[in-house]
Amino acid sequence: MAGGSPIRNDDALMSSAWLDVLHDAIAPNDGKPAARVADRRTARAFAITGLCRLSGGASQETWRFDLVEGDRVTPLILRRAPGNAPSVVGSGGSAGLAAEAALFGLAAAAGVPVPAVRAVLRPEHGLGEGFVMDRIDGETLGRKIVRETQFAAAREQLAYQCGQAMARIHRIPASSVPPLRVAPAAAELAHYRGVHRSHETSKPVFELAFQWLLANAPPAPAHPVLVHGDYRNGNLIVDAAGLRAVLDWELAHLGDGMEDLGWICVNSWRFGRPDLPVGGFGTREQLFAGYEAAGGVVDAARVHYWQVLGTLKWGIICEGMAHSYLSGAERNVEKAAIGRRASETEIDLLELLVPPPGTSLARKTGTS
Amino acid sequence: MYDRPDPVEQLAAVAEFLRDQVMPRVDGQLAFHVRVAANMLDTVSRQTRLAPEAEAAELARLRNLLGSGDNKATLDDLNRELCERIALGRFDIDTPGLCDHLWRVTLDKLAVDQPRYDTLLRLLAAAKTKEA
Numbered sequence: 001m002a003g004g005s006p007i008r009n010d011d012a013l014m015s016s017a018w019l020d021v022l023h024d025a026i027a028p029n030d031g032k033p034a035a036r037v038a039d040r041r042t043a044r045a046f047a048i049t050g051l052c053r054l055s056g057g058a059s060q061e062t063w064r065f066d067l068v069e070g071d072r073v074t075p076l077i078l079r080r081a082p083g084n085a086p087s088v089v090g091s092g093g094s095a096g097l098a099a100e101a102a103l104f105g106l107a108a109a110a111g112v113p114v115p116a117v118r119a120v121l122r123p124e125h126g127l128g129e130g131f132v133m134d135r136i137d138g139e140t141l142g143r144k145i146v147r148e149t150q151f152a153a154a155r156e157q158l159a160y161q162c163g164q165a166m167a168r169i170h171r172i173p174a175s176s177v178p179p180l181r182v183a184p185a186a187a188e189l190a191h192y193r194g195v196h197r198s199h200e201t202s203k204p205v206f207e208l209a210f211q212w213l214l215a216n217a218p219p220a221p222a223h224p225v226l227v228h229g230d231y232r233n234g235n236l237i238v239d240a241a242g243l244r245a246v247l248d249w250e251l252a253h254l255g256d257g258m259e260d261l262g263w264i265c266v267n268s269w270r271f272g273r274p275d276l277p278v279g280g281f282g283t284r285e286q287l288f289a290g291y292e293a294a295g296g297v298v299d300a301a302r303v304h305y306w307q308v309l310g311t312l313k314w315g316i317i318c319e320g321m322a323h324s325y326l327s328g329a330e331r332n333v334e335k336a337a338i339g340r341r342a343s344e345t346e347i348d349l350l351e352l353l354v355p356p357p358g359t360s361l362a363r364k365t366g367t368s
Numbered sequence: 369m370y371d372r373p374d375p376v377e378q379l380a381a382v383a384e385f386l387r388d389q390v391m392p393r394v395d396g397q398l399a400f401h402v403r404v405a406a407n408m409l410d411t412v413s414r415q416t417r418l419a420p421e422a423e424a425a426e427l428a429r430l431r432n433l434l435g436s437g438d439n440k441a442t443l444d445d446l447n448r449e450l451c452e453r454i455a456l457g458r459f460d461i462d463t464p465g466l467c468d469h470l471w472r473v474t475l476d477k478l479a480v481d482q483p484r485y486d487t488l489l490r491l492l493a494a495a496k497t498k499e500a
Contacts, residue, residue: 340481
């Protein structure tokens, strides 16, 4: 990763000339002239095909494309913060794309399935901050992973594989990782309480959850470990054989490893399979067995704590999207709509924290 | 007195138009946003039908729970008061009526926001079984 140049010792990709070709392919989207490829030989040697923006908010983009060199086609992904929108490092904030690229390298060395990083962007590439990685075949849509028959065999072992990969992440020496925020439970709780207050909504269920989380917060770990921070169904690449890659490391931080085990159990990522708490595809027993087989030590009570905190956190993120629509920051119909999903986390929090509703109560509810 | 189609019928007409006419003619991110927009109209329709009764009941319960004699206090005022009492630890899950109230409010919210949400369907089914 040193110097940020292309990482693989691969003749075609060693030269960063293809990044100039990529620049010219993307430039029209940035409202910039495509003027990098001065050398006609470079332009002939490489072509970018199938360029397509996959997702992203105002500050981060994901693009898919194929790099074509003669007969060779390399499927790739670009993750970047375009222009001068550097990613922020702070409590609750993103680790930054440079850190994310570095973490991919550490994770791969620790035996965690991740895409190989092909290039880390430098200012002279004119593409913003970010990196290019391999595009791995497989499914990322959680709804398909939990339902489709082609993943039936994968589902049998996916929770175990997730547990293994989590333990490997948590065993990466904290001294080797790039600078990351340190976020034990109390810090996360204080952060999200502040975020919730800034939205100026009143949600009594959230207040009840905050009280429970404050009263039950585990002490900060003596030795904080590398936590993925967004390890859930939806950020995994899965094929018929099981786990192919763990994606979206931008929320990585140092803290309590049980956070990852609790987050993957949040009901919002079970896609209609609440009976399978781990991502809608597996059991806690499978997850814990995989974690322990790879040298991890499970604390089930702390996993539960982080599931509750994770549920509340997702609710606050949902109301945050509505807030961002209502404040005018992002006039996007999807952001507005997600605000009305915060109530899903309220019903999940009630189920986690208080006795079930009486029969007379449920009878009066008219659903339509 | 306004003529038909009434608001709920108009919302249904636009949602149907988006789903049947627009969605098949667009793709990618735009098709996704058209679906989100149609779903949002359905939410507005449910709220139009269900909110008056649910909010009246919520107001009555909150006045009772908080012992509020202030008849001018709005739902928003009372909910802020309730949040404050929970945050200060003056109300907790042992406070008589609090959990029932929170369940009631939350089930009413889900009936508008996401009536197919799995936790809601599961709880309603469980309640029905218990009753039978």
